[in-house]
Amino acid sequence: MAQKLVIVESPAKARTLNKILGRSYTIKASLGHVRDLPRTSLGVNIDKDFTPKYVIPQRKRKVIREIKEAASKASSIYLATDPDREGEAISWHLVAAAKLDADKVPVRRVVFHEITKEAVEKAFQTPHSIDMNLVNAQQARRILDRLVGYKLSPLLWQKVQRGLSAGRVQSVAVRMIADREQEIQDFNPKEYWTIEVELAPLEEQEAKFRAKLVASADGTKLNISDENKANKIAADLEKATYFVKSIQSKQIARQPAPPFITSTLQQEAWRKLHFTAKHTMAVAQQLYEGLPLGEEGSVGLITYMRTDSTHVAASAIAEVRDFIAKKYGGDFLPSKPRVFARKAKWAQEAHEAIRPTKIYREPEQIKPFLNRDQLKLYQLIWRRMVAS
Template sequence: MVSKPRKPTQKKGSTAKNSSRKKTSARKVSIADTKGKQLVIVESPAKARTVGQILGKKYVVTASQGHVRDLPKGKMGVDLDQDFEPSYVTMQDKRSLLNQIKKAGDQAKTVFLATDPDREGEAISWHIQTAAGWDNQENPPKRVVFHEITKQAVEEAFEHPRDIDMSLVNAQQARRILDRLVGYQISPLLWRRVQRGTSAGRVQSVALRMVTDREREINAFVPQESWTLDALLQKLDPQDNDLRSFVATLHSVKGTNKRVNVSDEKDIRVYESELKGAKFTVDDVRKRNVKQRPSAPFTTSTMQQDSGRKLRFTAQRTMSVAQQLYEGISVNGEGSVGLITYMRTDSVQVAQSAIGEARTYIEDKYGKSYLPEKTRLYKTRAKSAQEAHEAIRPTSIMRTPDSLKSALTADQHKLYTLIWSRMLASQMADAQSEATTVNIGAMCAGTSE
């Protein structure tokens, strides 16, 4: 499944693929001497610093800076007659880096592939292993997976290494092949029929269909006229200093429980004329206690939604900042620290240790009354959820946003505060409030009620 590396050529009609990770040009790096040491390969320099600090001097941690191989840019790169077999080439700007990684790995006692714990990370590890020629060795690289970059999580992962999961790799390959098939076969048609420079993609084409269908529903909608009537009222009690105005809305006619629905201006004007000069009195006041359960910890999608609504961050900006928090931030006195768990997840489940830490913090900070009697456990409602990872949470609830303010950028602090607050609230007791409903009667002129 591997073709000989060859210089890719840019074809005038090729399209960009849908990718969940931002591509960057490889930086020039120098890998330390690995003789007698263990080589660990991750994706980014920031992650390499954090993991290297945890593992110590017996390990050399380096970064692949993302993918090292991909489908060629100048042609399809997928053999439709051979079960969609992909043909990969080493990226031109990664050739030197890959040679350095191969040399360092050949000299090391053991190679550990510690890329992200998802299908993209699994594929990066597989591509590195295959391109370096390590897949047929007697002692092939070991795959280690951790969902948060903390001392406990990293050390536990290295105590339980595994082989590369080809099911995850194949899932990533299927996605990448679909990207290429959709882009290369539909985009040229769009150039001819719509406009030059337009493109189609595996994700954007489906999203466009959803938007189009919704727009058609809007255009097909037949608007219906609806009217409401509000009265601006004020207390008449001269002994009451609270003389603020309030609004009452026409709900029903006395003697009936049927809500007033008015679809014509003439009818609403009749009600308006009858209620002008009416005497308004409070008929009854009803109060009830309202409880509201806290929301579950963040998944990727709920984090993006909340960040967009409260912080005005785009999805891309949210994920970029979350990646920084996950890979490690330099914290005074601690060095580089991973502050949140892995940010690509559809799970709302949280480790028991993290729940215990949150409950301890809540009791110490706010008191027992803020804790529910039973530990809160959450389940994902979506049937398609894979739940391969935990929810997005702080690696330690004890690292409060205020304690990290000097170490974080403005964006990092805003998003960390959002994640920290959501996790803490998820383990609190229900919020309690009182809802009050006031029924006001109107005695119209010339009537007894």
């Protein structure tokens, strides 16, 4: 009996899906993009609506042959690449490169934002066609990258250093950094001094605290511009008697941060774990695509890591609230779930925030199966989701 063919990007994702879908499916990995612009020419016809010219790299020809062979024996074909512009473009390129004919064998696109049994089964129940709006968005970015970088990168090699590259995003970022550096170089530094005093109550000398001098006795702001002035003020302060003029106290409520999106995950991973953005995304990709958890087999541990939305599925919110109530008690649970405002104007609400696929899968429970960096990042994501 002919099997159903599923095409994904990576072997790790294929292993996780294989466990979920079972033996009636054959799963092949494209190992990323199978077509691209040529390396030895511009590959964009500027005079003909910026039409791109795609080629199949030598290293991908074997992959295409294997996919063609599997497709010839399949009863239906499912394109299960990642749920974003790049994933959509990979699916589109696969259809063209492998000459997948939808008139002969049904070719459908399936999209899921977490690799769990429930999400995958739902996606396969509701397949659709390739979203050409996403494909065209990816093509526009790729063409812009080529138009900017193809001419500028060789210039950098000649003038600065071989191996450097210019592009649609990084060239603008470098310009901003250069402008800011010029402002720093042009800044005229001025000398200033600050004074701090260590104080303690007369009856409780152990209760020391430090206070910073911010104003003179009449309330005017101090400008201590030289050492002599600073020493004179310090000498006067050493002879002074201090008293508490007033005490103000107030309660403040601090709201937890929203669940992670791509940018905030990268920022927090750098701040707390000293992971570069590139390393953060590489480790997150491993957690998303699935890791072997002993008898459970390969399991997707987090939702898709490229997202600009703080939205969380209602079922996931209910699971987290149930977990908090059972583990920590009802006192630690707000009366109703928090709702975080959408900050990005073009945030894709169909996507979810980055969260664990199962909150009951605590970091300590899966610690034996993860390497150090995988555990650190999973723990960061897990804690943020519970806190939010």
